[in-house]
Amino acid sequence: MTLIPLAAFHDNYIWIIEDKDSSGIWAVDPGDAKVVLNFCQSQQKNLEGILITHHHKDHTGGVQKLKQTFDCQVIGPKHLSHLITRGVEQDDIIEIYGRQYRALETPAHTLDHICYFSDAETPILLSGDTLFKGGCGRLMEGTPEQMLNAMDRLKQLPDHTLVYCTHEYTLANYRFALSLDPENETLITENQVCQALREKQAITLPSNIALEKASNPFMRSHLNSIVMRAAKQLNETPATTSIEAFAQVRRAKDTFS
Template structure:
């Protein structure tokens, strides 16, 4: 199984799953149909299936056109009745080539958000807008409690899990992370390495869960010094309540310049 990104819009990645013995591909969150169609035309590929993580248009905008063109399977949240051919729920499995992806419900960014985890070969997580390199999605429909639960669920995956988020937000995320942990050596090293990647127009994704545990503030809201810095940015007192502390870190990021 090979996974690579097709850039779309300003900072989206449409992840393509390819098998060496197949002339078909799968797409994750194809917000722009033409990006996928152009790739298929250039490389003589057929789209066999689509995975949707959540309903936002930059993740679903190309699904209808692609479905009409290829008559492909579409897996995603059950309420997307005009797009999804097979609704999936937490704990379900989706077969992509010879690989089984487990569906993990991660409400928070949106209430319908799903991630897709595969433990065959390298561990892989398509995290949509739940977890990014160095950050997490805004809480737009869910609650801090739900988003913290999503972070906790992802943290329980194997440390070598490769995480494929859908936005190139890494450097902006690192600027905020460094405001909370300016002396975090792993974070400083990762920031330098990813600045070099972006200078060469290279994607910073995927990331590895082991790195995120060392550098991502939303997986580190249990750390007292980090919580204190976030609360200071909000002119609030730090909280010992895990949900409140997570909310403070998220709100600090929302207002970070």
């Protein structure tokens, strides 16, 4: 099984799940139907299914056309009844080319957000807009407590889990991360690697859980040094509880330039 990134819009990725023994594919969060249609035509593939992580248009905008064109399965949050053929919730299992994916509800960026986790020899997390390389999603509908809960749950996944998010936000995330964690050698090194990749127009993904735990400020908001620097950026008093600390780091990112 292979995951192939298709660039869409300014900085989105539509992930294609492909199996070498199948002429079919699945698409994750196809915001732009044309991108997937072009891939299917050029590679002579048939779209058999779609996974949706949340309702935002840049993740769902192409679903209706693709569904009509291929008569494929569409799996996602239950309330998207106009788009899906099957709604899923926490711990529901989806099987794609012999590999099982478990739905993980991670409300915060949106209240309907679902990640998909496959615990195989090489675990995979399709993280949508919850966990980015070096960052997390904006709190468009949910609360800091919900996003902190999501980060804490994802931190429990195996360290070697590959993380496939849906935006090329890495360098911007790392600029902020370095402002809070300037002596973090893992972060410094990975930032250099990703800068070189982007200079070649190459993708910086996937990440992995071990790297995120070592470098992502939203998985490290329990560290006093990070909270102190976030508070300084905001001209605030440092937070004293875990939820307030996470919220302070998130606010610092929201206002960072």
